[in-house]
Amino acid sequence: MKVALIGAGLSGIKAASLLAELGHEVTVFEKSRGLGGRLANRREAWGKLDIGAQYFTARDPGFQKQVELWLQASAVQVWDFSPYCVEQGTLTPSPDETVRYIGSPLMNQLVYCLSSNIAINFQCHISKVEKSREGWRLLSADGALFSSFDWLIVSSPAEQSRTLLDSCSDVMALVPEAVHQPCWAAGLATRGKIPADVQGIFGDETVRWASRLSSRPGFRKAPDVDDVWMLHFSPEWSEQQGKETAVDIGQTGLNWLQTIMATGLEKTAQYRHYWRYANIKPVTFDQPYLLDERQRLAVIGAWCAGGRVEGAWLSAQKCIQDLSG
Template sequence: MPSSTSSNGQTTYDVLIIGAGLAGLSAANDLHRAGLNVLIVDKGRGLGGRLAGRRIGNATFDHGAQFMTARNSRFQASVAEWIEAGVAEEWYSSYPGHPNGHPRYRGVPTMTAVAKYLATDMNVLRTTRVDSITQEDRLWSAALDNGETVSAKALLITSPVPQTIDLLASGNIQIPADKQARLDRIDYEACIAVMAVLDGPTAIPVPGATAFDDGPIGWISDNLQKGVSKIPAVTIHGSGDFSAEHFEHDKMQTGQTLIDAAAPYLGDAKVTEYQVHGWRYSKPTIVDSEACMLLSEFTDLPPLALAGDAFAGPRFEGAVLSGWAAAKSLIAAPSS
C-alpha cells in the first residue's frame, strides 16, 4: 500500500490511526517498519491516552495507568528495550498483604515517557478531533475539527468502543451484525482520579501503593515513593462502583470525599491542593475475545480495524498486543 499524492497536493496516507494511546502507537511502529506512511490523530494534548501525567506546582502525578506487567515474550522484550532506553524501570513485585506476583514496571519519569518513546519518528497530529469518517472509491476520508480532511487507504480506530461506534455511525458505516453484537457487549468502568499535594510524607507502606477490593477507593499511590514526584503527592482512584455513582457529581466535592476516605493512608500529612479528573472509559470490564477486530473483513469496505485494551485485555500490555495484532491484520488486508 504505497502512499500517493492527489492532484491538489493532498497526501493519501497508507493508514490513518485515530488515537495516540498505546494501541495506536504500537500499531504505528509496526506499520512504519513495514514501510507504510502512517498518520496518527489524537484529540489530546499529550500522548498515551490513559497513560497520563500531570503537574501541580512542584508535584508530579501519574494519574492514569499506574504500572505495566509483562507476560508475552515480545512485550517482555519491549519492556527490556524501554528500560535500556531509560524510559521504564521495575517498581515492585508485591505490596503488604499480597504475595509476590509479576514485576510491576513504571514509566520514567512518568508513565507517559513510554508513549513519548513510542511516538519517536511517528507523524502525530495532536489536539485534533476526528468529527466524522466516510469511505468512497476504496479510500477513507476523515473530517477533522480544524476544518481539514485526511484521506487514507486503511483506517485503524483505537478510541473506547462507545466512541468508536458513534464515529462509525457518523459516516453511516455498516457493521456486520455479528461484529456489532460483539462491540455492543463490551463494557467499561469509570474512574475518578484525585491528585493531591501534601505538606508531608504519607503513611502508605513501601512500595508506596495499595489496592482495595471494596469501599470507595480502588487504588492509592504515593508519587514521591514511586519516584514520580519531588514532593509528597498522592493519586487516589475511586472504585468502579463509587466512580459510576459520583461521575456526574461535583468533581471537587467528590474528590474531597475520596481524600477523606484516604485519611488513614495520609498519616499526619494534610492536603494543600488537589485536582480531580474523570475517566469515563477507564478500564474495560467486558472485553472481546480477539486481540483486534478487522471490521472490513468479508465486506466491501476498505481496510478498517479496531484495537485497544477492550480487545486483548484491560491492561497496558493488552493495549500494546492489540495494536500489534491490528497492524498485522491491516498489512495482510487487501487494499483494492
C-alpha cells in the same frame, strides 16, 4: 499505502510505528494535546502525576521482550514494593511475586519511545469518517477534511469507536453496547508521617487503588510536601457520583487515606480527573482486534484484550502482524 490512524495512545502509536517500519505512510489524528491516552499525566508545581495507569505488568513473551528494550533505554523502571490491601477497613500487608513496571520519567514515555518519525495531528478531533472510491475521508470537528487514505485504523475506546463507525461498517456488531466504566482519579499532596513500606494499596468499594507516587523511583516532589498520592476510585463509586458530582473528590480521598492509615494528614494541594472510559466491564469479549477487510478498516485498543497496558500493545502488534502477513 496511506493509512489514517485515530488515537495516539499506546495501541495507536504502536500500530503506527509498525506500519512505518513496513514503509507505509501513516498519519495519526489525536484529539488531545499530547500522546499517551490512559497513560496521560498532569504536571503540577508539587509533582508530576501519572493520572491514568499507575504501573504495568508483562506476561506475554513478545511484550516481555519489548519491556526489556524499554529497560535498556531507561524508558522503564521496576517499581519494587510489596502491596497492602484493605480488609474490613484495616490496612493489611498483601505481598505477591508480581513484577511491576513504570514509565520513566512518566508512564507516557512508553508511547514517546515509539513515536519518532510519525506524523501526528494533535488537537484534531475526528467527528466523521466515510468510505469513497478514492478511499477513506476523515472530517474533523472544526471542519478540516483529510482524504484519500487506503486504510483506516481506529484505536479509540469501544463506545467512541462505535459512534464513529456505525454509519459505515458493522465491524462493532459483536462488541457489547457498553464496555467501560468510569473512574474518578484524585492526586493529593500531603503532609504527615506514613510508614515507608506503604507504597501501593488495593482498596475497597470507595477507592480501588492508591499509589504513593512519591515512593516511586525517580519521583520528584516539592520540598514542602511529605507525600504525593494518586487515588483511583472504584468504578461503582465513580459511576454513582458521575462527572458533575458536587462531592469534593480530593477531600473524600484524603478522608479515606486518613481512615485507612489511622493517622492525621494535611492536604496541601489536589488535582482531580474524571475518566469516562477507564475500567473494562466484566464482559466476555477478548478479541485482540476487529477487522472489516472489505472496507479496509481495523479497530484496536486495550479494551479488545483485557484493558491492561500489555493488552494495548498486543492489540496493535497482532493486528499489524496479521495484516502484513
